[in-house]
Amino acid sequence: xxxxxxxxxxxxxxxxxxxxxxxxxxxxxxxxxxxxxxxxxxxxxxxxxxxxxxxxxxxxxxxxxxxxxxxxxxxxxx
Numbered sequence: 001x002x003x004x005x006x007x008x009x010x011x012x013x014x015x016x017x018x019x020x021x022x023x024x025x026x027x028x029x030x031x032x033x034x035x036x037x038x039x040x041x042x043x044x045x046x047x048x049x050x051x052x053x054x055x056x057x058x059x060x061x062x063x064x065x066x067x068x069x070x071x072x073x074x075x076x077x078x
Contacts (some may be wrong), residue, residue, distance in 0.1 A: 014028075021031050034042035052060065062068035 017031070018028050021028055026034075035046070059068070
């Protein structure tokens with residue numbers, strides 16, 4: 001049996017998601033059904049959901065403000 005529901009979404013994100021899903025060969029409805037199936041399969045959200053700690057919040061703020069230390073790609077590869 002199928003059910004119908006109504007959800008409120010940010011218009012811009014919805015439009016972008018539909019474009020990405022179309023590229024993947026999925027409709028928005030199919031993607032929501034996959035998401036629901038993954039919730040049931042995982043008995044929760046199909047991804048980790050955490051509140052960032054103070055160190056992560058600080059790093060995020062530095063990145064947003066382009067502060068902090070910068071590493072080149074070559075340094076990163078080491």
